[in-house]
């Protein structure tokens with residue numbers, strides 16, 4: 175049984191994007207609660223995420239953005255609340271559980287290992303063995319195959335500036351490194367990609383490249399959660415914007431329904447949203 179859908183601000187979703195909301199959400203979180211001693215991390219948060227959409231999560235420092243995505247990606251186990259993926263109840267005890275279910279996370283730090291080459295980074299922790307006895311008995315890695323497929327996934331995402339998959343990641347720019355991390359998250363039959371502040375450390379041009387990648391992920395039918403402090407970036411790529419405040423959700427808006435200034439005002443508590451019925 176699927177969780178009851180949360181209300182959508184439908185009239186504020188442009189005609190061209192409305193089809194996304196005709197299917198059931200791919201991911202639904204209901205009443206997520208987590209406390210750390212006396213600190214309330216989440217006080218009963220709901221979230222719906224749809225295939226092919228970019229859902230941004232914004233909020234002040236300490237509002238619970240990272241905690242929310244950690245509860246969705248298995249890094250934290252909530253005290254209570256439920257998660258449904260494709261209409262089925264799921265429980266993630268560790269990040270590996272969420273990954274195996276198709277939820278990939280790209281964190282701001284530690285996204286890639288600089289000394290390894292691009293292909294190796296793309297296949298970290300899931301190296302492919304050579305076919306036949308060489309792979310099954312001698313545990314030989316299929317380096318050639320990995321390199322070829324890495325090249326394809328990077329090209330699919332339009333990162334033309336990366337030429338050589340054997341190039342060490344430490345020789346890449348910040349934006350290219352982040353691009354490799356995003357390509358890695360998108361490359362393995364994942365359904366949901368969570369990006370925590372992917373443009374925070376990047377310059378304007380590099381941020382533009384990562385935003386383009388996010389749009390491409392969305393267009394291939396992935397569901398994307400984007401945590402960001404950068405309001406122009408959020409207003410550029412998000413379909414909907416979940417505003418997290420003091421451990422709760424202060425509302426869900428769209429770039430069409432609200433100006434950036436309103437979003438910030440709701441985030442800080444200067445304005446409140448009328449509750450949707």
Ligand SMILES: Nc1ncnc2c1ncn2[C@@H]1O[C@H](COP(=O)(O)OP(=O)(O)O)[C@@H](O)[C@H]1O
Pocket residue numbers: 210213214215233234235236237238239240241242
């Ligand atoms: N592992 C933890 N231990 C103790 N407190 C935590 C932990 N993780 C998060 N918190 C607390 O939960 C609240 C929300 O934090 P966080 O989700 O990191 O906020 P945001 O990402 O929006 O800045 C903060 O008060 C933070 O101190």
Ligand SMILES: [Mg+2]
Pocket residue numbers: 239240241
């Ligand atoms: Mg955070």
